[in-house]
Amino acid sequence: MAKKIVKLTFTGETIKQPLTFQMAKKFDVMPNIRRARVTDKIGEIVLELDGKEENLQKGIKFLEKAGVVVEPVIGDIIE
Amino acid sequence: MSYVKGLKCRECGREYPANILFVCEYCFGSIEVAYDYDKIKKVLTRQEIEKRPKNMWRYKELLPLSKEPSDGLTTGFTPLVRSHNLAKVLGVKELYIKDDSVNHPTLSFKDRVVAVALSKAKEFGFRTVACASTGNLANSVAANAAIAGLRAFIFIPADLEQGKIIASSIYNPVLVKVEGNYDEVNRLCSEIAAKYKWAFVNINIRPYYAEGSKTYGFEIAEQLGWRAPKHIIVPAAGGSLVTKIKKSLQEFYQLGLIPEFKTKLYVAQGEGCAPIVTAIKEDNEIIKPVKPKTIAKSLAIGNPADGFYAYDVVKKSGGWAEAASDDEIINAIKLLAETEGIFTETAGGVTVAATIKFIKEKRIPKDESIVICITGNGLKTQEVVADKLAKPLKIKPSLGSFEEEQKKRPTADHYSI
Numbered sequence: 001m002a003k004k005i006v007k008l009t010f011t012g013e014t015i016k017q018p019l020t021f022q023m024a025k026k027f028d029v030m031p032n033i034r035r036a037r038v039t040d041k042i043g044e045i046v047l048e049l050d051g052k053e054e055n056l057q058k059g060i061k062f063l064e065k066a067g068v069v070v071e072p073v074i075g076d077i078i079e
Numbered sequence: 080m081s082y083v084k085g086l087k088c089r090e091c092g093r094e095y096p097a098n099i100l101f102v103c104e105y106c107f108g109s110i111e112v113a114y115d116y117d118k119i120k121k122v123l124t125r126q127e128i129e130k131r132p133k134n135m136w137r138y139k140e141l142l143p144l145s146k147e148p149s150d151g152l153t154t155g156f157t158p159l160v161r162s163h164n165l166a167k168v169l170g171v172k173e174l175y176i177k178d179d180s181v182n183h184p185t186l187s188f189k190d191r192v193v194a195v196a197l198s199k200a201k202e203f204g205f206r207t208v209a210c211a212s213t214g215n216l217a218n219s220v221a222a223n224a225a226i227a228g229l230r231a232f233i234f235i236p237a238d239l240e241q242g243k244i245i246a247s248s249i250y251n252p253v254l255v256k257v258e259g260n261y262d263e264v265n266r267l268c269s270e271i272a273a274k275y276k277w278a279f280v281n282i283n284i285r286p287y288y289a290e291g292s293k294t295y296g297f298e299i300a301e302q303l304g305w306r307a308p309k310h311i312i313v314p315a316a317g318g319s320l321v322t323k324i325k326k327s328l329q330e331f332y333q334l335g336l337i338p339e340f341k342t343k344l345y346v347a348q349g350e351g352c353a354p355i356v357t358a359i360k361e362d363n364e365i366i367k368p369v370k371p372k373t374i375a376k377s378l379a380i381g382n383p384a385d386g387f388y389a390y391d392v393v394k395k396s397g398g399w400a401e402a403a404s405d406d407e408i409i410n411a412i413k414l415l416a417e418t419e420g421i422f423t424e425t426a427g428g429v430t431v432a433a434t435i436k437f438i439k440e441k442r443i444p445k446d447e448s449i450v451i452c453i454t455g456n457g458l459k460t461q462e463v464v465a466d467k468l469a470k471p472l473k474i475k476p477s478l479g480s481f482e483e484e485q486k487k488r489p490t491a492d493h494y495s496i
Contacts, residue, residue, distance in 0.1 A: 005107055007382075009368055035090060035106045042365045046107045069368050072269045073107050075317060075384025077281050078236070078261060079189075079216040079377075 002053040006060070009069040010043040019066050020045065027051065027059040046073055081145040086286055087113045089388065097143070099203060101285045109384065110286045112143045120334050125305055128336075135191055135294035141330055142294070143287045144198055150227050151194020153183045155294050159302035159450075164418035165431075169438050173448040175308065176415075177299050179455070180423050185222045185246075186456035187215035187377075187424075188295055188320070193223045193280060195291035200278030206230060207277040211268040214243055214377050215424075215455055220280060221250035232277065236264050246459060261371075261381075289319050289385075296327025299450055300337050307332070307342045309447040310398070312434045314426040314454055315346040315355050316378040318389030324452075325392045343398040345443075346389055347433030349373030349425070353402035355383055358390045360400060366390065374405045374463050375425040377455055399442050403432035409467050411435065412457060422457035430454075 008020070015038075024031050029051035036045045049056050060070050086095040090108025100110055119140045131137035135155025136148045158178045166174035179188040193216070200208055209232040210220045217233045224231035231252035235244065236259070248254050257264045272279040280288050300307055307328045313321040321344050332340035348356045351373035354366045366386035371379035383389070393400060403411065411431035416422050423431075434451050437443040457464070472488060474480040 005102070009365070011367060035108065037365050039363060039365060042363060042367055044365045048107075069382075071368055071382045072266060073102060074109075074269065074282060074285070075386070076261075076265055076380045076382045077268055077279075077384075078211045078213060078234075078265055079281055079316060079380070 001050060002056055004049045004056050004060075005073045006047065006049060007071050007073045008045045008047070008063065009071070010045075011041070011069075012067065014067045015041075015043050017066070019063055019068060020047075023059045023062050026062065027055040029055050029059040081143075082114050082119045082140045083143050083145070084113045084115045086110045097145075099283050101283050109388075112286055112290050114141065114330075116330070116333055123334060123336070125301075125336055128301065135194065135291070135298075138294055138297045141297070141327075142195055143290050144195070145202055146198075148194070148198050149201060150197040150223055151190060151291075154190045154194045155182065156298060157182050159299060160419060160421070162419055165415065168414070168418055169435065169445075171438060171443075171445045171449060173446075175299075175303070175448070175450045176419060176421060176453055177295065177302075177450055178421055178453050179295065180421060180427065180453050180457070184226070185215070185218040186459065187219065188292070188454040189215040189219040190223065191294050192288045192291035193219040196278065196280040196284045196288035197223050197227050197229065199287040200229070200280075200284055201227070203278065203284075205276070205278040207232065207275075209234070209268075209271070209275075209277045209279045210281060211235075211264060212247075213239055213379075214246075214459065216281070217243075217247040218250075218459075221247040221252040224252060225250040234264060234268050234271075236261065240462070242462070243459070289323060292320050292323035293327035293330070295320070295452070296324035297331065299324075300328060300331050303448070303450075305337055307337050307340045308450045309341070310343050310345065310437075310443050310449045311452065312345045312347055312430050312437065312449070313452045314375075314378055314430045315348050315389055316380040316383065316426075318346075318355050318383040318385035318387075320452070320454070321346055322385055322388045322392050325396065342396060343443075344393050344396040345398040345433065345437055346393050346400040347430045348400070348402050349375035349378055349408060349429050350402040350404045352379045352381060353400075354381065355386050355389050356400040356402045358386065359393055362394075364390055373408075373425075375403075375408055375429050376460070377424060377426045378429060399437060401433040401436040403429045403436075407432040407435075409464055412464055413467070415453070416457070421453060423453045424455035424457050424460045425463055426455050427453040427457070
């Protein structure tokens with residue numbers, strides 16, 4: 001099993017969809033939400049994803065395809 | 080002697096010992112260094128600071144080391160230039176330029192953060208340091224690691240221009256060209272940082288590294304005669320610098336080193352990569368990541384780690400934010416050079432261009448003290464202005480030819496906004 005800490009940013013239509021739940025169910029990934037900020041225009045969730053490495057990759061791809069921005073929690077490190 | 084109390088989560092406030100930790104174990108929030116200010120107040124006075132060598136370590140009690148500093152001993156205390164020519168062009172009364180384009184050893188403000196990171200890395204027992212960078216950070220880690228005798232790994236995107244590679248490879252680090260896009264390089268470096276026992280300066284050493292930026296703010300206050308200016312305009316990439324300038328002035332005020340701290344802080348970014356500016360203008364505390372497209376490469380961070388904190392600091396100070404287009408950046412670089420003799424890189428162009436907007440919009444009054452932050456040197460990014468400058472006069476080797484040609488070129492006072 002592998003773990004990944006990521007920040008998800010939801011904008012537009014993605015805010016209204018239960019994408020985190022769908023990803024968890026479809027790819028057998030366990031999300032552990034640690035922090036979130038939500039407004040009517042944009043949402044941000046910081047969470048840990050737990051699952052098989054292969055499933056984590058698929059789950060992240062699923063979110064990205066749906067329009068969610070998936071980034072490492074530490075932000076961009078190329079300065 | 081250390082004055083560090085420990086580390087503290089900026090989100091949930093949870094406290095930790097001063098070890099290697101860069102996100103809160105509970106909420107994954109970012110971590111910052113906390114100090115024992117009561118203890119510092121007993122030893123750090125203006126007189127004590129003024130007695131010390133003119134480098135960034137004259138404020139060492141407010142930096143996160145446990146031992147005496149061993150790196151960056153010639154870094155900092157860069158000029159705070161009182162501007163007369165640019166002030167005249169902008170129509171303002173009291174304008175200063177904090178000029179880190181001449182910081183030692185690699186001509187950018189990154190030498191400050193890297194000095195702290197390397198000294199701290201050695202305290203932790205690391206023998207290898209690393210970073211991922213497209214410019215100033217790479218130069219600084221490579222040079223400072225060479226001075227410190229540490230092994231350095233520098234990760235760069237494979238398509239980085241040759242000129243930028245030379246400015247790091249001259250110091251003989253292990254340069255690693257990663258064949259991938261920006262996001263892939265970013266992700267790979269996170270994975271390497273998690274696996275290898277290296278001091279990745281802006282990942283696992285980040286809370287300490289970032290503290291080095293405070294010295295930029297300390298110097299502004301000291302060089303102004305122990306006072307905080309009314310307005311400071313700061314370029315933003317990851318957003319850390321503006322938060323650390325705020326922290327520095329707050330600390331000086333708390334320690335009684337400056338009488339007042341009512342500075343308004345302003346952020347400047349390139350138009351093609353302005354997630355913090357957008358958040359401030361739209362009054363939205365959630366930063367929306369963007370794909371960078373700007374000539375201001377040193378500010379091209381689409382997912383800024385300290386974006387929210389930068390937003391928060393600017394809003395609470397009563398400041399504002401502006402983005403500069405590529406043309407505005409180039410014109411501002413030229414303006415600063417033609418008025419003050421300072422050749423800055425694109426980040427400096429962004430800051431000057433944004434300052435012009437703040438003054439035009441009357442967000443900054445013309446009769447109050449203003450400091451513009453110049454954080455890097457234009458000699459490193461000459462390509463952005465190369466074809467925008469006046470061509471040399473071409474003459475025959477005769478006085479007649481010279482006199483004929485020189486009539487074609489206007490001189491002096493040719494700058495305007």
